[in-house]
Amino acid sequence: KAGVTQTPRYLIKTRGQQVTLSCSPISGHRSVSWYQQTPGQGLQFLFEYFSETQRNKGNFPGRFSGRQFSNSRSEMNVSTLELGDSALYLCASSSSPGTGIKNSPLHFGNGTRLTVT
């Protein structure tokens, strides 16, 4: 079974630009979550989608947005990039959303490394 695929692997952008990251979940998984990972802050939750609906959102500014398509693939967009947005952006998929359902951990992709100059 293919894992979570994220594209591109690396991106270099300039302040003020916008960027779109893509994530293809494991086949059959309908829940997709996005995380930002930095050395000082660790993994910070951005948002979760299930069946094309945003179920939960972290404490990030409105410049960060996402969406999910009918085939469960997801995209994340960051507009008006700032230097502080440089990070590893991770996508994770799961067979079910929310809590309390056993044996449904998150499965992560290898991330997109975004560098803002």
Add this chain to the structure above:
Amino acid sequence: EDQVTQSPEALRLQEGESSSLNCSYTVSGLRGLFWYRQDPGKGPEFLFTLYSAGEEKEKERLKATLTKKESFLHITAPKPEDSATYLCAVQADAGNNRKLIWGLGTSLGVNP
């Protein structure tokens, strides 16, 4: 405030030297505790889920245990390929929303 703290931040062992990593948490209503392994340049890889105090899970040289306040990841006779960052995440009672609280990880190095 819900919080997850991992210790030590970094640990270096000799091959075969067993040790434990700690994940302490303060959350309102634990729904589950997860351990992940992350190699450089890769995403976290799922290892274990623990749901209640007293529960234990094992996989090869790794054994995870859970109490009401903390979890331990015991590494028995580690090998160099066990070198990685080990992340702990706690799922608190938040209705039907998946909102994991992550620790900053323990960076483990195993010398041959």
